Amino acid sequence: MTTKRSPYKIDALLFQLTERDLRVLEDLERFRLLDTRLIQRLQFPVFDGGPHQTGGSATRTALRILARLEGHGLVAHVGRRVGGTRHGSTQTVWHLASTGERLLRARRGEPGRRRYVDPSPLFQAHTLDIARFAVALIERAREQHCEVLELLTEPATWQQFHAAHGGALTLKPDLFVVTADSEHETHSFVEIDRDTEHLPAILRKCRLYQQHYHTGAIQAEQDGLYPSIVWVTPTEERAERIRRAITNDPSLTPELFRTGTQETTIPIVAPYSSQSPTE
Template identity: 30%
Template sequence: MTRISKNQLLTIAKQLSDTQASILGLLGSHRFATTDQLARYHQPLYKSKNSAIRQTNRTTKHLANLGLIRHLNRRIGGSRSGSSGYIWHLTEAGQRLAGIDPKDPLPHLRPTNRWREPSLTFLTHTLAVTEVRIIFEETSHNQPLKIVSVETEPACWRQHISDYGQTETLKPDIAIITKQANYEDHWWCEIDLGSENPARITQKALTYLNHYNYGIEQQTRGIFPKVLWITPTKTRCNQLQKILTTSPKLPAGMHTASTLEQLPNLICQKQS
């Protein structure tokens, strides 16, 4: 495809609707999203789920024709899923329009001469992070819950200087602040796909305790977020909860586990 010039991008940007710009923004933040996820993200704009899917199909097709987004060859649910299973991402032109820094430390965002589809493992994890964001947004539409802020990688990462003078980086998958009535809840989310052993989970959980002990988050933001481990199945959730609450090395209340299904109820509960 011919490279879109800066002037062409400026012209396109002026013609984008709010929904089109919103789709570019979501893909810029999360890298990948399915048609279904994009439709659910914009569900309040439409009367029904089917209407949201139809309109999202039209919008993504238009953005693809403009050269701003494209879908992967693989689909969620295979060919039977139709267009709702398409997995979308920004093109190089879309990245430029969305204002993504080409020096971003995440290599899959860097424009390259040769496009390569991501590995299935990486894609599954990335879409799971997107799904968590969508569930938070859906909950805010259906419950008296407000989304105050969302930080995706690498904006949600935190750093401190160790006792040995080395920079250590804490890397949650996504950071979200919600608000109900007069109180806010701060969340750091870890997406678990069931592939990590208990020792690795404990080790990862301890990195949060280590960061807590340095006090950087408390000094700069006044609070240390709840660490929320999100996994697809109840069996894995129970396993995680046991690891996170019975280890003598981990403080009570810092970590909790949830399935995707349980997530809306959990984030609506007042946290201690």
């Protein structure tokens, strides 16, 4: 038998939560799945002069907060914990539980709810890789003189448009990112590749981007700017194969696409120096 939280209990829960608790819930809502380490990097960062001087201290705090949120029924972990409740606990994968989702929706005054379905291993791995790229980007922004102005995940990234032949199409980027420093903005669609798709499938997605580009819809709103399309690959060898396939496809404009590993594409999505303009 399941029980439902009444509006009164949701309101009572809200009074017990800190702003950081709510940010953890919002992170899980946005990324759908996060492991403990990613939550720690997002909300319990380690830096000189901060509350957490070591990764161990930050992780212990994150685990304590997550256990409290789990006790309230706001978050839950996927499957069983890897390595038990202590060893390997940073690999525990968390999702927003139904009560957590209702709480966030009630806070925004939104009706309805999203049904949770246990993710397949492939979906889980891909979703966590998307989150890892996003977290690395956020960390870069903390370290550099830049900001992440916009960071959208699916389905907020979806672009619905009509092809030249009139059919309705939907482009589904993994991420849409806008970063900026004091002088420039960079707009990017990001695709996280895990080397599980054959190159023809990659090229089909690229052609869909090309069709979207040719509509001119985004350019009309952004003074002629179309976001860079960035493929993030697990290895440089995979990046080179995708790069070569794009170059050899006569239907594609290679200049629209950038390809590389996370280490080489983060500076493309946020190409800003650590030097401030006055230094």
